[in-house]
Amino acid sequence: MAIQLCVVFTLVAASIHDCDGVLRFASYYRDHMVLQKSPERAVVWGYGPEGEQVKFTLSGQNLQSISQATVTNGIWRVSLDPVEAGGPYNVTAGVQNSTAVLTDVLFGDVWLCGGQSNMFLNLYQIFNASEELKRAAHYPHVRTFMASLVQSETEQTDFIHVQIPWSVPPAYLAGFSAVCWLFGRDLYEKLQYPIGLVESCWGGTTVEAWSSPRALQQCGLLQQPDDGPKVNSVSWNAMIHPLLNMTIKGAIWYQGEDNTIYHQEMYNCSFPAMIDDWRMAFHQGSGGQTALDFPFGFVQGMWENFRRDLYIFFTCPEIINTTKA
Missing domain, CATH: 3.40.50.1110 (SGNH hydrolase)
Incomplete structure (x- = not known):
């Protein structure tokens, strides 16, 4: 089964700390987390090298989806299509020579x-x-x-x-x-x-x-x-x-x-x-x-x-x- 990812580039306007160009998820996102199930779309975001394309993968439970987001002002962000309750899933964000992974996501x-x-x-x-x-x-x-x-x-x-x-x-x-x-x-x-x-x-x-x-x-x-x-x-x-x-x-x-x-x-x-x-x-x-x-x-x-x-x-x-x- 495959789902599409809708890429969104705007974040709530506020001060952004630690935009040092290192690829990573925002501090809220960690292994073992719960993301909002359908009918809503879960939002995932993080930091990365300016202008780079981040490859984003959601995999598990006979599902794999791949999409890309552009790092703008030090931030990348994706909005998932609705995912039914369950798991676990792995969530991976990657740029050239760097990968960040979340495991056991429900x-x-x-x-x-x-x-x-x-x-x-x-x-x-x-x-x-x-x-x-x-x-x-x-x-x-x-x-x-x-x-x-x-x-x-x-x-x-x-x-x-x-x-x-x-x-x-x-x-x-x-x-x-x-x-x-x-x-x-x-x-x-x-x-x-x-x-x-x-x-x-x-x-x-x-x-x-x-x-x-x-x-x-x-x-x-x-x-x-x-x-x-x-x-x-x-x-x-x-x-x-x-x-x-x-x-x-x-x-x-x-x-x-x-x-x-x-x-x-x-x-x-x-x-x-x-x-x-x-x-x-x-x-x-x-x-x-x-x-x-x-x-x-x-x-x-x-x-x-x-x-x-x-x-x-x-x-x-x-x-x-x-x-x-």
């Missing part, structure tokens, strides 16, 4: 897990951790990736650092988000095809840190908090923006505690604005492959002095395809 649904401390709580910290870690070996098709806790004042195209590269459980799972893992495991039990889980969250962060400047501007939120991961857009810049060029199925979110003491009165504007902006940005960054209304599930505490603004958000009919737990 196709399934890719979910982003974001927010603050309750999403960041790792599996080792839950009450039945040893039992869950033991069970994890029975889920080799649920793969995990974790972004590092990094801030940036400017939007990054690639991750500055990766905390946990794509892994097969139970490897590195003790330090992975418990909520994210349990969500993905249960999803796999229902769907019975590969699930990719991307953890990008940070304890003690506000919604403003995860929002782009354009989303904050919609709500008139220009005032900066004083320190660290609470500063406007720093987590968006370093921990979300690098994912925009990839295709995802959806996102889950657990945040809100820190906004009980910071811009609480604006949360009914800032949170919907963030969701809308993420959807638009992921859709555009993936060349239209991530759905413009991708599923966005969230969990938040209902403290007495926070209920009104959350209630207003929960009952907003225009925020479509969201689910509250």
Whole structure:
């Protein structure tokens, strides 16, 4: 069986680091990863020598496809035709005298897990951790990736650092988000095809840190908090923006505690604005492959002095395809 590859040359405009002409995949792409299955097209990109033709091959499961992409501004990028759930596949990018290879690649649904401390709580910290870690070996098709806790004042195209590269459980799972893992495991039990889980969250962060400047501007939120991961857009810049060029199925979110003491009165504007902006940005960054209304599930505490603004958000009919737990 053969599929065609559609070559796309544009990336989300942002600062690009490490464009040194060495052929390689972007930092998100590693062995054991999950790429988004059909009907969406998975996007794969990386770096290479300027002007060179990169030969790109996807092989496995009685499938082999070959295509080429031109390195422009230090970047090459391909968009696959839809691939059904399954694997494993090998993904190879090559130029003259240089080859980069990804092995054990699966196709399934890719979910982003974001927010603050309750999403960041790792599996080792839950009450039945040893039992869950033991069970994890029975889920080799649920793969995990974790972004590092990094801030940036400017939007990054690639991750500055990766905390946990794509892994097969139970490897590195003790330090992975418990909520994210349990969500993905249960999803796999229902769907019975590969699930990719991307953890990008940070304890003690506000919604403003995860929002782009354009989303904050919609709500008139220009005032900066004083320190660290609470500063406007720093987590968006370093921990979300690098994912925009990839295709995802959806996102889950657990945040809100820190906004009980910071811009609480604006949360009914800032949170919907963030969701809308993420959807638009992921859709555009993936060349239209991530759905413009991708599923966005969230969990938040209902403290007495926070209920009104959350209630207003929960009952907003225009925020479509969201689910509250």
